[in-house]
Amino acid sequence: MRERLYIFDTTLRDGAQSLGVTFSLADKLLIARMLDELGLDYIEGGYPGANPTDTAFFAEKRPLPSAKLTAFGMTKRAGRSVSNDPGFADLLKADADAVCLVAKSWDYHVEVALGITLDENLEAVTDSVRAVREAGREALIDCEHFFDGYKANPGYALACARAAHEAGARWVVLCDTNGGTLPHEVAAIVAEVAKAVPGDHLGIHTHNDTENAVANTLAAVQAGARQIQGTLNGLGERCGNANLTALIPTILLKPGFADRFETGVTAEKLKKLTHASRLLDEVLNRAPDRQAAYVGESAFAHKGGIHVSAVQKDPRTYEHVPPEAVGNARKLLVSNQAGRSNILAELERVGIEVARDDPHVGLLLEEVKRRESVGYAYEGADASFELLARRMLGEVPQFFAVESFRVMVERRHNALGQLITISEATVKVRVAGEIVMSVGEGNGPVHALDQALRRDLGKYQDYIRDLDLVDYKVRILTGGSDAVTRVLIETRDRKTHSRWFTVGVSPNIVDASFEALIDSITYKLLRDKAPAPETLAA
Ligand SMILES: [Zn+2]
Secondary structure (H helix, E strand, C coil): CCEECEEEECCCCCHHHCCCCCCCHHHHHHHHHHHHHHCCCEEEEECCCCCHHHHHHHHCCCCCCCCEEEEEEECCCCCCCHHHCHHHHHHHHCCCCEEEEEEECCHHHHHHHHCCCHHHHHHHHHHHHHHHHHCCCEEEEEEECHHHHHHHCHHHHHHHHHHHHHHCCCEEEEEECCCCCCHHHHHHHHHHHHHHCCHHHEEEEEECCCCCHHHHHHHHHHCCCCEEEEEHHHCCCCCCECEHHHHHHHHHHCCCCCCCEECCCCHHHHCCHHHHHHHHHHHCCCCCCCCCCCCCCCCCEECCHHHHHHHHHCHHHCCCCCHHHHCCCCEECCCCHHHHHHHHHHHHHCCCCCCCCCHHHHHHHHHHHHHHHCCCCCCCCHHHHHHHHHHHCCCCCCCEEEEEEEEEEEEEECCCCCEEEEEEEEEEEEECCEEEEEEEEECCHHHHHHHHHHHCCHHHHHHHCCEEEEEEEEEEECCCCCCEEEEEEEEEECCCCCEEEEEEEECCHHHHHHHHHHHHHHHHHHHCCCCCHHHHHC
16 A cells, blocks of 8 residues: 655746746646646645735636645734634635645744744634634645744744644645755654654645755655645746656656655656646746756757667666656657657647558658747647648648738827827638638737638638637747747637647747637637538538
8 A cells, every 4th residue: 555645736826936937817727727637636826815816816717626726825913813814814715625824933933024922823823724624625834934943943843833733734834945954954854743743744845945855855755744845847936946847757756755655646647747847838938948857858868879879779778767657758869769759649649549650650750840940849839739730641621721911010199199009900811712801900910910810701700709819928039040939829719618729930920920820710620620611612
């Protein structure tokens, strides 16, 4: 019998503290779904009541079948009753399965930062945990600065942990908030705490300020903690949080952990890890870390001649785990084999069945490589990848053809003397032998083009009526002599609530956006099995 180890993701809360990271509501919904599909136990969604995006996120319909959605906030203020603390009351009202409260456990912080007595702080912990439970939510307490607090005053730090546990907190989470604690200290302190609070109620939350967040988390698990907290790609303020993209495969694949523990992430779900990591980067408009453990592009790349020939004889010569286990791929810089298995894995992921030796696979590989060399990236654009593959298999009819488009951007003063910018687009489309011309207006050229294109698609108009452009991301890629623009578009179907992503690349931002828009509409027509134009024209 293996023991259950719980995984708590805080990408959307602590991870949002990273410099340069802001999640939109659409980003949060997408990432939450992705984390849920990975099989994580808890998803910390943010601070409802304290921040408008987070409040909207908790109010949104967001089916997360397996994970417990967790709201984050502070313990109630000392000297006030729970019902007299409006911030705390708002937190309890949020539509969440669990509530994680941050509490002080370092005597110095209680007296200096909070300015209350040590007993008042313990009372706040007890009352807050009880209130969370009475509201029908699972309670977690994040003991802030626990390790520094323990070093300064072990008795008080332990008293905080015990108070939370005795009040009924499901998890007492020991936080290395400043990130300066080392693995041998974490091991010793967690072992001591586990004598007062049982390990299956202890969590660990570490930061990476000495590049030891993952090591500290593993040390805590060995010392008895049974919940681990972290973020995808190690996002988080300063040097980041414990990196779940490294922790999860370590726990699932490495002896000493794999044989002792089980998590909600199955071997099958683990194969989605590389995709999840890259999708997060794509959503955040960040370049993926090529050298990231397990999921980086070069994590299984072999360059030196001796390495390559040894890996071809037996991959175990230079690989600590098989790349497929985490959804990554071996890269041998002399062979095409790696690319082929990569493409096959991607095809399977988007639901296209082809035989392993189908010649289309090689052609598709060549085309993807060519496109990637000019700036395309399909990690974040499943719909465009699927279209590319199905086009190659001859499964995509030319529903419509854009004969021409024109976009005008005008900046002028309006009647009130305010400076305004408006865009107007004209699109000429051929649909089933018929030419349709439409004009659209918008606050920018892409918006105007989208409006024009969707105003009239002739016989296909009914298919695209419920589309919304949800999100639009632009990245300027520099490399070679000229900069090119990559545009990623997220589209939603209001009726079915499904979403898909498409990509376009061009030196011209309007062209790149247009390409992604066309893919998005074509994808919708294909998915809804719209009839080919020949059958319409007849
Ligand atoms: Zn933290």
